[in-house]
Amino acid sequence: MSIWKYANPAQFMRTTDGLLPWLVGAAAICCTAGVVWGFLTPDDFRQGSTVKIVFLHVPAAMMAINIWVMMLIASLIWIIRRHHVSALAAKAAAPIGAVMTLIALATGAIWGQPMWGTWWEWDPRLTSFLILFLFYVGYIALWSAVEDPDSAADLTGVLCLVGSVFALLSRYAVLFWNQGLHQGASLSVQSGERMSHVYRYPLYLAMLGFFLLFLALLLIRTRTEIRRRRLAALQAREMRA
Amino acid sequence: MIALLLRDLRLATRAGGGFGLGVAFFLILSALVPFGVGPDRATLAPVAPGILWVGALLACLLSLDRLFALDHEDGSLDLLATAPLPLEGTVAIKALAHWITTGLPLVLAAPLFGVLLQLPGQAMPWLVVSLAVGTPALSMLGAFGAALTVGLRRGGLLLSLLVLPLYIPTLIFGAEITRRGAEGQATATPLLFLAGITLGVLALIPWAAAAALRVNLR
């Protein structure tokens, strides 16, 4: 038994069917607990109460990047091993990623207004996220524009590959272009203690919550896509019979 | 391959080919910007490098949707795919033809538009150099976008949506070279980055574009 058995649509549906309620429940608990706990933390001595938006901002930003990475891996699996579920998972993940990027940008703007005195700054991190959002939009648009599902899966796969390279390239080009205002990573392994424990544990919980939320949404969306394909295939057979 | 290049160039220069349209568009853009931001040298000069580069990007984009679409409609693309030419070579040649008909005229005409936008004289050589190094990447990335959208009915708008984000690194370094040239700073670093991006694009994108074309042909 290898991991590839889950690439079989029927097996995938069976497995996720049992998994989904637990996942949705866990995601709801972790998200709520993380954000509420985050809200009950004391005010930061410099940033005041505005710091609390971090419990939405950081997990969303983290997922925005990781979802693209997941789409890249799923696209590679589709291109190399031709597992249909993989292509659909990449398709299902894109809108979630786009929304996560939007949440990160919006919460950043709301936080930035009182802290930096501006809604928007052409800071490398902000700019990179805007670019990432553009890549998500292009990817989603290409999926919806191509009618033949095989071609759509192949074309978006190629776009995801090339897009990944250019998203990374843009990230460093933007760094070169403008050194920014944005603070360094909130959580970092090398830099040691940067954030108090008071904030760190609720943040971990919120991040876990967002990850579970993504997983649950991804499974729901992938299952919907699979059902749509099955319906289309059955209708096509019906028409011909 | 030479035959394909010559044919594309010949088609571009004959009636309806649209040779030089890019330059005309560039001219209009350079003429419109001062109406928008005001005629002051003090306002125009600092934004000139950026405007010129964004103009080059848009001018390049104008003729992209016809890069493969015309050949797709009249069946030439099917025939080219069955020809002994590798499809990667076909893509590269068509991108080269696109560059010669849009990119190269832009490079040559750029100083003129620089004058219109009050670009300082010392930046002119850098504007030309940055465009000469950067525009081949624009054509090749455009060919990739055109290959992705070749079979689509409303491909034009989608093409811009897909291609423009890919242009960001080239735009950043290209405009940076010109800006540094205008301010008399060292330009070697962004120039090397720009050249690196162009070379990488020229080396790798033909494969991605040919893969997309094959998908769209079947």
Next chain:
Amino acid sequence: MSLLSVHDLAVARGGLRTVEGVTFALEAGQALILRGPNGLGKTTLLRAVAGLQAPVAGRIEMREDTVAYAAHADGLKPALTASENLAFWAQVFGGGGIDRALAAMDLTALAHRPAAALSAGQKRRLGLARLMVTARPIWVLDEPTVSLDTASVGRFAQMLAGHMAQGGAALIATHIDLGLPQARVLDLTPYRARPGTRATRPSGFNEAFA
């Protein structure tokens, strides 16, 4: 070895198998005419043989770069003259004999006219003359006689006969009688894919989930 042999071929259009189990071989000097009702998958099958589309199942055996394909679109550029169009394809395919090709389809008088100024039938003749300059042995033709008059069909049949006499072969989907005594006819109707039979490999994206 035959020029082209097809074993147990199945092709799909729009994610559904159209024909399956098609087997035939084509020797030098032979022509095979495919017949069957509209929508059976003749065009799809020809595209698969030409290498433009991957078959769903089966094998297509031939040497590389031996097929010249001609379909509904002629691949002509309206801004180029008739002879320029031919010269381009001759260069791309590494063939020659443009004058001979023009003469064969009675286009010599129109050689210097832009393709935009040709009538539909004249364009079709030019598109067929292109086959002669490709220097390829197997011609794969999809409804080659559309918009041709009787005289032109006769000229085209002559051109085909000449091609086969030189050791070429042709695979043609057509509904009219070309008047080629040496041509065999293959009716594809019995090969129509039966819905409900479980394919070994899904023929389309959606079918993978059914």
